[in-house]
Amino acid sequence: MSHESGQQPAIATYVKVWGLLFILAGCSYSVGFFGVQGPLRSILLVVLMLLQAGLIVSLLMHLVWERLALVFAIILPPTLLFTLIAIGALDGFSTLFTRNADFAPPATATPAAEHR
Amino acid sequence: MTQPAPTSSASATAVTAPQSLQSLLADVSSDQRLFKNVPWAKVMMWVFLLGDVFVFGSFLVGYMNVRLSTQAPWPHPTELFAVNVAGHSIPLFLVAIMTLVLTSSCGTMSLAVGYGYQRDRRRALLWLLITALMGASFVGMQAIEWTHLIVHEHVLPWGNPIGASQFGASFFLITGFHGTHVTIGVIFLLITALKVGRGDLENMRPGFMTGRKGGYEIVEIMSLYWHFVDLVWVFIFAVFYLW
Numbered sequence: 001m002s003h004e005s006g007q008q009p010a011i012a013t014y015v016k017v018w019g020l021l022f023i024l025a026g027c028s029y030s031v032g033f034f035g036v037q038g039p040l041r042s043i044l045l046v047v048l049m050l051l052q053a054g055l056i057v058s059l060l061m062h063l064v065w066e067r068l069a070l071v072f073a074i075i076l077p078p079t080l081l082f083t084l085i086a087i088g089a090l091d092g093f094s095t096l097f098t099r100n101a102d103f104a105p106p107a108t109a110t111p112a113a114e115h116r
Numbered sequence: 117m118t119q120p121a122p123t124s125s126a127s128a129t130a131v132t133a134p135q136s137l138q139s140l141l142a143d144v145s146s147d148q149r150l151f152k153n154v155p156w157a158k159v160m161m162w163v164f165l166l167g168d169v170f171v172f173g174s175f176l177v178g179y180m181n182v183r184l185s186t187q188a189p190w191p192h193p194t195e196l197f198a199v200n201v202a203g204h205s206i207p208l209f210l211v212a213i214m215t216l217v218l219t220s221s222c223g224t225m226s227l228a229v230g231y232g233y234q235r236d237r238r239r240a241l242l243w244l245l246i247t248a249l250m251g252a253s254f255v256g257m258q259a260i261e262w263t264h265l266i267v268h269e270h271v272l273p274w275g276n277p278i279g280a281s282q283f284g285a286s287f288f289l290i291t292g293f294h295g296t297h298v299t300i301g302v303i304f305l306l307i308t309a310l311k312v313g314r315g316d317l318e319n320m321r322p323g324f325m326t327g328r329k330g331g332y333e334i335v336e337i338m339s340l341y342w343h344f345v346d347l348v349w350v351f352i353f354a355v356f357y358l359w
Contacts, residue, residue: 011230018223025219025350029212032194032358042359049354053347060226060343062336068140070151074162081173088177092184105187 009065017059024052157328161337165344168297172348175293176355179286188280193357196269196278197261211357214257215349218298221250222346225339232312232335240335241313247342248305251298258295262288290352297345308338 028048031041058064063071143150151159183190199209228243265271265287269278276284311317312335320329 008230008233011227014223014226014230018219018226021219021222022216025215025353028354028358029208029215032208035194045354045358049350052350056222056343056347056350060222061340067143067151067154068136069143070154070159070162072140073151074166077166078169078173081170081177084173084177085180088181089184092181095181095185096187099185099187103187 009059009062013059017055021052021055024048024055028052155333155337157330158333158337158340161340165340168344168348172290172293172351175286175290176351179290179356182282182286183280186280186282188282191271191276191279191283196265197357208357210257210261211353214254214261215353217250217254217257218346218349221247221254222343224250225342229336229339232317232332235318235332237312237315237318240332241309244305244309244312244335248302248309251302251305251342255295255298255302258291258298262291287356290356294345294348294352297348301342301345304338304341308335 028045031044031048036044063074143152146152194207197209197211198205198207200206201209224243224247228240228247231239231243271278271284271287273284273288275281311321311323311330314321316323317330317332317334320331322329
């Protein structure tokens with residue numbers, strides 16, 4: 001079969017990954033449900049998010065079975081996004097700093113509470 | 117072709133690490149095609165998805181930027197999207213069901229790919245249709261969520277009575293763009309299902325638009341798109357709804 005690249009995993013593999021995805025999504029949801037706060041919340045959310053993303057990309061999207069040339073071509077470009085995240089964060093903090101320095105904070109006594 | 121059930125993912129990979137590094141160098145240094153034995157349509161789908169990675173990446177970074185820089189209070193999505201069920205306020209109830217449905221559709225999509233490569237036409241068709249149904253119900257639930265937010269909470273893309281107006285702008289942009297992807301995915305799932313159900317892929321019948329003769333790899337290429345849509349939702353769910 002010339003049109004097929006790499007190996008095809010067994011259907012049982014898909015089902016196992018599926019189950020793991022459910023468990024991880026459930027864990028993500030419980031972080032919100034039980035209201036975990038502070039740095040632990042961020043760490044848990046990022047770790048669970050990356051675990052799910054890794055499972056989907058590597059196994060469901062068959063990346064572990066593809067040729068390394070294709071894997072590198074897919075994985076390397078998105079790492080540039082870390083630069084964008086860093087720039088976005090720097091700019092966000094500096095904008096907030098400037099706003100706090102130059103503008104009065106918005107009225108906190110808006111009818112926000114009644115609207116909930 | 118279908119391999120016997122792998123005992124672990126490591127044993128299912130075709131080559132060991134040093135060998136594949138050699139193959140990488142050989143591929144890159146060779147004169148002809150870079151991605152050998154990979155269907156061109158699959159490479160093109162990956163190129164498209166890479167573009168989409170940067171679109172969604174830019175949206176999410178933009179969301180992070182406006183959320184970091186606003187002075188107004190950011191609404192708590194866990195409270196905002198809570199639903200009263202039998203007298204209890206359950207946070208993110210509808211969003212949780214949406215996540216459940218989309219994750220489920222990821223599994224059913226993979227089953228369709230697996231049965232497609234086994235040349236089990238009926239089962240591949242069945243799972244493709246179930247996947248499309250789940251995708252459509254996801255979009256439906258998103259419509260309910262948007263209606264609730266617009267009609268009852270009065271959150272709009274250009275204004276937000278319960279805090280930072282950037283919340284409405286980024287929420288409708290990001291979930292709207294994702295919902296558009298799901299909608300287009302459902303349409304293409306139905307087209308793929310039609311091709312599978314009609315037996316086009318066994319007969320290598322040319323497609324109506326490009327005249328390309330597709331085999332069962334088109335189901336796998338469809339699954340790349342669908343898994344990507346779920347992948348994006350994983351990120352949206354974590355950084356927008358839960359953060």
